[in-house]
Amino acid sequence: MTAEAVVTSPFAGSADDGERPLRIALLTYKGNPFCGGQGVYVRHLSRELVRLGHSVEVIGAQPYPVLDTGATLTELPSLDLYRSPDPFRTPGRDEYRDWIDALEVATMWTGGFPEPLTFSLRARRHLRERAGEFDVIHDNQTLGYGLLGDLGAPLVTTIHHPITVDRKLDLDAAQGRVKRASVRRWYAFTRMQGRVARKLPSVLTVSGSSKQEIGDHLGVQDERIHVVHIGADTDLWSPDPSVAEVPGRIVTTSSADVPLKGLVFLVEALAKLRTEQPDAHLVVVGKRAEQGPVARAIETYGLQDAVRFVKGITDAELVDLVRSAQVACVPSLYEGFSLPAAEAMATGTPLVATTGGAIPEVTGTDGETCLAVPPGDAGALAAALGRMLGDPQLRARVGAAGRERVLTRFTWAAAAKGTAAHYRAAIEQAARARRAR
Structure with a gap:
């Protein structure tokens, strides 16, 4: 089975109108x-x-x-x-x-x-x-x-x-x-x-x-x-041109030291990226870990001022945060679906994501609806993020195609x-x- 294959049940999407309420x-x-x-x-x-x-x-x-x-x-x-x-x-x-x-x-x-x-x-x-x-x-x-x-x-x-x-x-x-x-x-x-x-x-x-x-x-x-x-809730997660784009902003949703989420590789990628694009910075929706691999990587690479964690924000604040980013990122080693990917795509924010688990099933074709990289590869992640940040036309094209994919497949x-x-x-x-x- 290919990751891109759309697998549906024989009942999925069937009409529910006219049946007895359950x-x-x-x-x-x-x-x-x-x-x-x-x-x-x-x-x-x-x-x-x-x-x-x-x-x-x-x-x-x-x-x-x-x-x-x-x-x-x-x-x-x-x-x-x-x-x-x-x-x-x-x-x-x-x-x-x-x-x-x-x-x-x-x-x-x-x-x-x-x-x-x-x-x-x-x-x-x-x-x-x-x-x-x-x-x-x-x-x-x-x-x-x-x-x-x-x-x-x-x-x-x-x-x-x-x-x-x-x-x-x-x-x-x-x-x-x-x-x-x-x-x-x-x-x-x-x-x-x-x-x-x-x-x-x-x-x-x-x-x-x-x-x-x-x-x-x-x-x-x-x-x-x-x-x-x-x-995704495509009414909430939607584009809004009135939200100002922040140059260099990358946003991700992650539990800091859950290995499955791959955040440590994104931190390493950010360190590589900032040697060429010094305004690149990361906003993590999740709790900051004071110890562990992510905390050590932030300290080792001197990224204390380039990585910010936010927690406890409202739905509206979260959506605006994603809208303000130039790139959304899903660095996970594995996902069973990846709601953060679908939600980011629904806002029209261009996505860089790994190919771990079901992520490609959500994000679609590399170069069309996302930029895809192997899981656990900080170098590939840095290259894809740099490519997206440096090309406004690519961001616009991928962002629009990503939202259309969610509207037609994932509601x-x-x-x-x-x-x-x-x-x-x-x-x-x-x-x-x-x-x-």
């Missing part, structure tokens, strides 16, 4: 859109499903989802052990409610990540108490043991990409036996996710690349995995229609199984 429970153990792509997915998919006429109840844990008008939120609280400003906290005695809370703390104390399992157990209890209230249950990559068996409605699960990919990259970056052992313990939940995924009747994913990875890493049968592309309205069609297929499949019994 009652949908959308589960998310980590739903805040400022914490990553899963939260963005929940926010925009729920809004567009409501616009199609469906009833959507999002059931989530901390950090709670941010939802648009229409969808409702039911809070299913965890102990919130990783909250800011006291992550890995020890809860007080009066905070424990049941054995699931005790399991959550014990898993954290032994170096594991408990939330997928413990959220699934709480969700199972909650859904069984409300059996008959929903037509379909949609799990957003929890993949916990609690979601196996009868939940009172058919289950559809989205896997954005297998977390085993993150695990491998983190292990490759870990130095020393102690650090590698810690990484293995943290990612122990991925064994559970693989076991659960292989038992699921219907799996949705967001790209052809992710479909391949889910089969390879998790052992899910190909015929049970269906691709429904996600997209949330299309994602909602394709997803709703899969809900109906799952409901029919469950009905046939009942009749057979």
